[in-house]
Amino acid sequence: MPLTREEKAALVADLKDKLSQAQVTVLTDFRGLDVATITKLRKRIREAGGQYKVVKNTLTARAAGEAGIQGLDAYLTGPVALAFGFGDPVAVPKVLTQFIREFKHLEIKGGILQGKVVPPEEIRALADLPPRETLLAQVVGGFQAPLVGLVGVLQGTIRKLVYALDAVREKKAAAAGQA
Template identity: 45%
Template sequence: MNKNRQLKEAKVAEIKEKLEKAQGVVLANYQGLTVEEDTTLRKNLREAGVEYKVYKNNLVVLAANELGIQGLDAYLEGPVSIAFGYEDATAPARVLHTFAKDHKKLELKAGMVDGTVYDKAQVEKLATIPSKEVLIAKLLGSFKAPLSNLAYLLNAIKEKKESESAE
């Protein structure tokens, strides 16, 4: 087997591993970004725990096909970067969407969450979903509010009874 084929097979295996491991994946067209803009984007993605890579499209198509992922190959034309979110499925979409607002050269193409491929419009909707931590905090806050009100009410009743018995 020649060296070039071995390298391609290793890359396909790497891409497959990343696609399997990632909770959320977003494809974007990065053509036209300056080096400074790309560096800023990569920094923002790193801070959000998102891995950002550029692979040959045909290798990504091979990896997706081997995993049985349908529909991703339609978006793999031209220069495409891939953002992999391993802990938060919405993080890649959120960071790329926010960055694309200020940098029109970056264009979201598609995304994937749990093996389901989404188009650009659906990825933009996905970007508006808060992170898992924020959602958990909101949920806990909604649990806490009624309990706090109940504790306040019980304390008020107790204080009223104490003040009545003191009189």
Template identity: 40%
Template sequence: MNRAEKAELISQLKAKAEDASIAIVTDFKGLKVEEMTDLRIKLRAVGVNYAVVKNTLARIALDGGPHALLKDSLKENCAVAFGYDDPVAAAKVLSEYAKSNKKFAIKFGSLEGKALSEEAIESLSKLPSKPELLGKLLGTMNAVPTNFVCLFANLQRKFLYALSAIKEQKEGAAA
């Protein structure tokens, strides 16, 4: 790889890192090509970019960006997953894959510039995803007016029952 190719790779990696809300460093030592392809397909499905790069190039690309704290910890075989929209989705896919494949391991990560340990990434993976949270929020927001309408409908119903009882009582007294 010549200098121009390295410079291009560094600029691409730097652009990905600056756009990403989460960056997770993984160890892929011992994985077969088919297993890596399977992982990349799963990650791509949730909008996560997974790149295997040389540590020196990754250090240069991450320097000065939001995930700069990762650069000093890059050692041995490393691959970086960049998540853009939903950081929980990236953590979920990588954690599930680490559970199913013993050769694959999550090392550490960065969420919007804050360091994440392996345990923190595992905890993040257990959170509901962004669409699930939005659905719960919408359900909660919808419950308030629905309960309000039901409350007034019950009040009107009780008022009608009271009027019917008074009518029956007066008809019974008149007869």
């Protein structure tokens, strides 16, 4: 049964909100997947903090235009489903690439990363990145390493001063003991 104009407007508004809120949106071609497999995919994406939705291309194009996203029309050919990632921008692409290795039929057509349209290669590269927490830990480690070195140098200088003062004290004590 066709959607009424009001239902389409509500869908476009909902899509616009999701496109605006999502850190990453991945466009996929889901041909060849049965309902049970798509249900598994939806569950995995939900567990990663995302949502998987099949929407008409015309409605997606309209919502993208309203959200200020340009250049998406080239990827809206054939059956397209949208995988929204609302938290970590790496999580949903990682789930999709793992799912592709497992089921083969799913294809990444392109995506939107923080409001900019990106080709499928960039989405796959994004999936190869470590999680956000790991990246933050690496950055903090990079800042921490020079500080640890500086602390070591300062401790070495202070230690040498203490040894020199201790040697002077021992020398004076020995001189006082001989006198």
